[in-house]
Amino acid sequence: MDFLHKHLLHLFVLLPVVLLFSCQAKSQDEKKNLLQGLNRYRASLNLSTLTEISNADCLADEVANQFKNQPCSNTTGADTVPGTEPQFPNYPNLLAKCHLNITDTRDGVIMPVCIPNLVPSLVLTNYTGSQYSQYLNDSTYIGAGIGSEGDWMVVVLSTDTTGGSFSTDNAAGLVYIVGLTQNLMPLLLGFFLVLMS
Template structure:
């Protein structure tokens, strides 16, 4: 099994999502016991991404795994992830990074990949790169139009 690298942006998102869960009670249908496809959807998910300087484009290949463990007892947390629907995800070698956040009885693990759609790179650098490319295109067009007008 490969070692996962800590990803600060995934840590941030894990913390923000754990914050959303903190007042939700533990039941036999929450966290790792949730039936896939029935996980809670947060209407403020785009805001959570923004808080962590992420975009949906850099997080699509990642995986968010919430679990509710009363008292966050370490051995039970480990069992909750390794003896649940999450066990197959945890051994998938496509994941290279991890972020972890917790609030009250909730722990959230966010796994990242090394792909552009899953690396959880901060959007500010991607945005700056896009702005510089757009700026270069406009500057080039301006010079081209200026040269045409001078002819």
């Protein structure tokens, strides 16, 4: 009986980890496929490819998380009338989570779309065949971050200017890494102890 309990405990510890990694892998595939599609579109216009920017990825994830409970409609995402986009009163907090500030992001563009089940071809079309194409057609934008949550995909475009570089302060990045390490260590230690028992 002790043997059975030990293996059930291992299963209950490992199952959430496996599920977390499989969801993250699917999300990473969606993001990678969209970036490739956007770059093929830009190549057809003789524009440079968009480089993935990790800080823009972070902001895109944070914005997508803000949208996750909002249903798709004909007034959300790419269908939103310019000037009526949702405003986030906690936008400074979203920037802070990604160790960004408004001066490094003001020239960037945030482009959310809502597609049920995030069908890849429809997601790409919602960027290339909508009001967002004006930004994708602009050589000013050289980098991208992509985030998704539920039926929402968010693309953040960055520039090579100081006001749109999405650069972070190195000290803030170090604080983030130290904080992440401190939060993950108990989980990894617990995982190691379960495997050793």
